[in-house]
Amino acid sequence: MSGSVPQVLLVGCPNVGKSVLFWALTGRYATVSNYPGTTVEILRGRARISGNIVDVIDTPGLYGWPPTTPDERAAAQALTTPVPRRIIVQVVTVAGLGRMLALTHWLKLRGESLVLVVNMLDEAERAGVAVDLDLLSRELAIPVVGCAAITGRGLDQLRRVLGSLVAAQPAAGPAPDSGYSAGVAMARGRDLAGRAVSRGRVREEGVDRWLLHPVWGPVVAVSVFYVVCILIVGNLVAGTAVDRLDALWSLYVDPAVSLTVSRLPGHVRALVTGEFGLVSMGLRYSLVIILPIVTGFFLSFSLLEDAGYLPRLAVVVDRVLRPAGLSGLAAIPLSLGLGCGTMATVFTRVLPDERERVATTLLLALVVPCSAQLGVITALLAERPGALALWAGTVGLVAVVAALGTRWIPGTVSPLLLELPPVRAPRMWPVVSKVRARVGWYVREVVPVLLAVCLGLWALEELGLLGLMQRGLSQVLALACLPSEVAPALLLGFIRRDYGAAGLYRISDQLGTGELAVACILLTLSFPCVAQVAVMVRERGVSTGLAIMAAVLATALIVTVVVGRLVIGEAGW
Amino acid sequence: MSRGVPLTVVACGRPVVVCRVDGGVSSGRLAALGVVPGAEVTKLRDLPVPVIRIEDTDIAVDRSVVRRIYVRRQEVSGNKEK
Numbered sequence: 001m002s003g004s005v006p007q008v009l010l011v012g013c014p015n016v017g018k019s020v021l022f023w024a025l026t027g028r029y030a031t032v033s034n035y036p037g038t039t040v041e042i043l044r045g046r047a048r049i050s051g052n053i054v055d056v057i058d059t060p061g062l063y064g065w066p067p068t069t070p071d072e073r074a075a076a077q078a079l080t081t082p083v084p085r086r087i088i089v090q091v092v093t094v095a096g097l098g099r100m101l102a103l104t105h106w107l108k109l110r111g112e113s114l115v116l117v118v119n120m121l122d123e124a125e126r127a128g129v130a131v132d133l134d135l136l137s138r139e140l141a142i143p144v145v146g147c148a149a150i151t152g153r154g155l156d157q158l159r160r161v162l163g164s165l166v167a168a169q170p171a172a173g174p175a176p177d178s179g180y181s182a183g184v185a186m187a188r189g190r191d192l193a194g195r196a197v198s199r200g201r202v203r204e205e206g207v208d209r210w211l212l213h214p215v216w217g218p219v220v221a222v223s224v225f226y227v228v229c230i231l232i233v234g235n236l237v238a239g240t241a242v243d244r245l246d247a248l249w250s251l252y253v254d255p256a257v258s259l260t261v262s263r264l265p266g267h268v269r270a271l272v273t274g275e276f277g278l279v280s281m282g283l284r285y286s287l288v289i290i291l292p293i294v295t296g297f298f299l300s301f302s303l304l305e306d307a308g309y310l311p312r313l314a315v316v317v318d319r320v321l322r323p324a325g326l327s328g329l330a331a332i333p334l335s336l337g338l339g340c341g342t343m344a345t346v347f348t349r350v351l352p353d354e355r356e357r358v359a360t361t362l363l364l365a366l367v368v369p370c371s372a373q374l375g376v377i378t379a380l381l382a383e384r385p386g387a388l389a390l391w392a393g394t395v396g397l398v399a400v401v402a403a404l405g406t407r408w409i410p411g412t413v414s415p416l417l418l419e420l421p422p423v424r425a426p427r428m429w430p431v432v433s434k435v436r437a438r439v440g441w442y443v444r445e446v447v448p449v450l451l452a453v454c455l456g457l458w459a460l461e462e463l464g465l466l467g468l469m470q471r472g473l474s475q476v477l478a479l480a481c482l483p484s485e486v487a488p489a490l491l492l493g494f495i496r497r498d499y500g501a502a503g504l505y506r507i508s509d510q511l512g513t514g515e516l517a518v519a520c521i522l523l524t525l526s527f528p529c530v531a532q533v534a535v536m537v538r539e540r541g542v543s544t545g546l547a548i549m550a551a552v553l554a555t556a557l558i559v560t561v562v563v564g565r566l567v568i569g570e571a572g573w
Numbered sequence: 574m575s576r577g578v579p580l581t582v583v584a585c586g587r588p589v590v591v592c593r594v595d596g597g598v599s600s601g602r603l604a605a606l607g608v609v610p611g612a613e614v615t616k617l618r619d620l621p622v623p624v625i626r627i628e629d630t631d632i633a634v635d636r637s638v639v640r641r642i643y644v645r646r647q648e649v650s651g652n653k654e655k
Contacts, residue, residue, distance in 0.1 A: 063605035095629030099607030129629070186609050193628070205617050205624075208631070214620045315622055315633045415635030416622055417602050 006166050007055045007083050008047070011075060011107075012091035013100055014061025015421040017119040019043070021091060021149040022058040023429055025159075042078060043437075050163025064099065065106040065182065087113045087165050089158075094124035094131050094197055095422075101189030102182065104140060109180050114142045115161055122148040123422065132196045139192055150427055207423050208312070217316040224309065228300040229338050229371070237296035238375050245288045254280065267462060276457035286447045290340065293371050294442050295435070297339035302434040306426040311418050318416050324403035327351070327413055330360045337368035342446055342532040343438075344368070345539055355411025358548070361540055362406060365528045365552045367399040377520050380505055386573075387517035394521050394563055398555065449531045466491070476557070480564030485510060486519045493523045514573030518564045525556035577643035580616055580625070581636065588615045588647050595641035606632055608642060 008025070010018045026045030043058035059075035067076040079088070088107055092100040097118075107114050118131060137144040143161045147154030210216050257279045261272045273280045304310055310332055318328030329351050337344035341364050348357040348364075369377065381388040460466045470491055474484035489503030504511075504519055511519065528536070537545035567573050577592035591612045594600050607627050608614065616639075617624045617631065623639045625632055 063602075068601045068605055096607065096627075098612075098628050099605070127629070182604065183609060186604070186607065187611060190607070190612065190628075199629075205631075208617075208624070212618065212621065212624065212633075217621060311633070315624075318635075319621055414602075415638050416633060417606075417635065417638060418633045419606065420624065420631040420633055 004085065005053060005055050006085040006087065007057060008049075008162060009057045009059065009078065009083075009086060009088050010091060011059050011062055011079060011088060011103070013063050013093075013096065014419065016061075016091045016093045016100075017149050018058055018061075018091045019433060020427075020430055021089075021117065021119065021147070022056060023433055024149050024152065024155055026056050042074065049159055049166055052163070052166050054162070054166060062103065064103045064186075065180070085166075087115060087162060089115045089117055089162075091117045091119050093120045094118060094129050095120075095127075097131070097197055098190035098193035099186060101140075101192055102185035104142075105185040105188060106180055108140070108142070113165055115158070115165065116140065116142055116144045117147050117154075117158060118144065119147045119149055121146050121153070122151060123424075128199065130198050132198075135196045136192070139196075150429070208420070211309070211312045211423070212315055217312075221313055221316045224304065224313070225335060228297075228304070229335065232300055233293060233296045233339055233371055234375065237292050238371050241292050241296075242289055245292065246284075249284055249288050253284075270462070271455075271458050274458065274461075276454045276461060278451055278454050278458075282451040282454040286450045289372060290446075291439075291442070294340045294343055295439055297336065297343070297371075298435045298438040298442075299431070301336065302431045302438070303426045305434070306424075306430050308421040308423045311420050312423075314418060315416070315420070321403075324359075325407040325409070325413055326356055326359060326403070327416055329418070330356060333360050334363060334368060337364040337370065338374065339371050341365070341368060341370045341528050342535050343442065345532055345535045346441075348539065352414050353411060355409055356413050358411075358540060358544060359406035359409050361536055362409075362548050362551060363399070363402060365532065365536065365548055366402055366525055366555060367395055369395075369524050370529075373524070376505060377524065380508060381516065381520060384513045384516065387513045387520070390514075390517040390563075390567065391520045391524070394559065395524050398525060398559055402555070445535075446531050449534050453530050480518060480522070480561045481568035482515055482519060482522075482560075482564060483511070486515075489519070490523060490526070493526070493529075512568070512573060514567040514571070518560060518567060521563060522556060522560040525559060526553060528552070577645045580614070580639045580642040580644050581619075581623070583616055583644060585616050585618055588613050589644035590614075590647050592643045592645050595643070597638070597641055600641075603634075603638070603642070606630070608632075613647065614642075614644065 010022055012018050022043055022045065025047045027047070042060070045056050045058075047054055047056045057078065059078045060072070062072050062075035062079070065076075067073050090100075090104055090107060092104075104114070104116060116136065118133060118136070121131075124131065131146070133144050133146050143165075145154055145158045145161055147158060149155065211220055254273070258273050261269050264272075270277065272278055275281070301310075304313075313331055314328035316328070317331040321328055321330055332350055333344045333347040336347050344364050345361055348360045351357045351360060377391070378388070381391055457466070460469070470487045473487040473490060477484060477486055477490075485507050486504070489507065493503070504516070504523070508516060533545070533549065536548060539545075540548065580589070583589055591608060591610050591614060593610055594603055594608060603609075607630070608625075612627055615626045617626055622633050623636055625634055625639070
């Protein structure tokens with residue numbers, strides 16, 4: 001910890017612009033930390049305020065006190081952790097000011113050194129709403145600063161206020177919040193906001209008339225999905241960009257690395273450039289193939305997130321997912337799974353209930369193919385429409401049955417209750433910072449897993465165990481009337497799902513149409529890639545993670561054996 | 574003071590005042606969003622799910638939850654419009 005460096009803690013509801021303020025205060029010196037165990041990132045950075053270095057901390061959204069969701073608890077924990085020299089900056093907006101002021105009362109009761117920032121003043125003014133900042137400051141007896149952090153307005157004043165507080169900062173610790181009543185605080189906040197805010201005209205529902213329309217809403221949702229998943233990530237990134245990068249890698253990196261290690265002993269050479277080499281497979285897959293794809297997805301989703309579309313998407317699909325015991329919010333990780341299942345498993349954190357998180361993790365592992373795998377499978381089956389139909393039909397059917405089956409997972413799903421932030425054009429800073437944080441997460445958390453897997457496979461290969469595993473798998477495949485040539489491809493599929501499909505691609509000439517379709521079904525349904533399994537176990541815990549894997553494997557084997565016997569065994573396709 | 578009617582039966586676009594919110598899993602979250610007795614809310618739409626506006630914030634709320642929010646028509650004296 002940083003000892004006597006004063007701390008500035010940003011708190012407030014979601015979507016009030018805390019993060020923009022964070023980046024505005026800390027600039028390029030900000031670093032991103034991903035605290036284990038917390039549900040969302042807490043950002044930490046340094047800023048210079050009136051010549052003093054201060055720690056600036058950005059917290060996840062907190063609606064009020066007491067916190068009610070897991071996300072809020074992370075912010076609440078940061079608030080209640082005692083820090084000797086701390087200034088709390090509560091960020092609010094004119095919209096919803098009354099309820100936000102309830103938290104202000106709680107913070108004041110605790111005797112925190114407090115500044116109130118009324119952010120997004122520009123948006124309020126555009127909506128014809130004015131706020132009396134002096135009245136707020138007088139009544140609350142704390143400094144109140146009006147800002148539009150995105151344009152930089154009010155930031156100098158905020159720095160001055162913080163500077164004087166840092167200079168004057170006494171070491172009085174916070175007091176317990178005795179006598180706090182959420183109801184009273186809410187009523188007082190509403191009363192004060194009622195006097196401080198004057199509205200010119202009533203805001204129209206605007207673009208939501210289309211985005212939430214019973215007919216046009218789903219049309220927009222499907223179009224957005226098509227543009228993001230098929231056009232941007234599928235065609236542009238997975239198709240064009242990855243192919244070119246991969247070609248460059250084969251042309252320059254592979255020969256250079258081979259040359260470098262050419263004098264080393266065979267075992268070491270295999271570790272670097274062999275079939276499962278750290279460079280030839282580990283780095284190549286994580287940097288050249290997956291990184292561009294997940295970056296494309298991160299960028300698309302961050303844009304949609306900042307535009308305020310994701311909550312609308314959740315509203316539109318809520319009725320479709322309810323029968324499966326899921327809420328509309330589950331659509332966010334599920335559609336993300338078509339990009340990268342590993343990342344999507346992490347994103348199940350957006351769901352409020354553990355039950356829904358488990359159900360979504362299961363569906364991601366069982367029926368949602370990632371973009372890389374989807375690309376290779378569709379290419380593999382494109383020339384055999386019958387096989388494509390059999391594959392899509394079987395996976396689709398399993399998806400519906402599994403979704404309905406997740407109803408038996410114990411627990412409840414909360415009814416929909418979702419704030420709809422204003423729809424606006426995405427802003428560059430928040431999008432850049434989110435993409436940066438998420439890509440950083442991928443590089444730190446997923447790349448090491450892939451490298452570790454390469455190391456493990458290399459060891460298995462050196463010990464001669466890989467062949468043994470393949471022979472074991474062949475026995476199982478025989479049950480589904482699949483030839484043993486499919487075994488190596490499937491084993492690779494566990495490492496990287498698309499790698500398995502690529503393995504099938506090489507031997508596709510030797511396979512019948514039915515065999516190809518059944519192999520693709522097994523590949524899609526069976527184990528997700530090893531990085532996803534690692535994240536599943538980390539996010540859901542060992543017992544739930546292993547239970548999900550067992551359910552996935554059992555379903556995959558039963559479906560494959562049944563379909564294989566019918567199609568290959570009986571029909572001889 | 575009347576006991577109020579469920580927000581589900583009120584016409585869209587008309588400001589109403591919350592009388593009470595029946596308990597249930599969502600009452601804490603509703604309170605955090607400001608939906609407490611005395612608050613002014615406006616229902617904006619019913620389909621695909623009800624959307625209510627409180628203090629310029631729009632919230633999509635499941636119909637089962639909206640049914641538990643009881644409201645009365647706003648009295649003219651309590652009207653703060655300028």
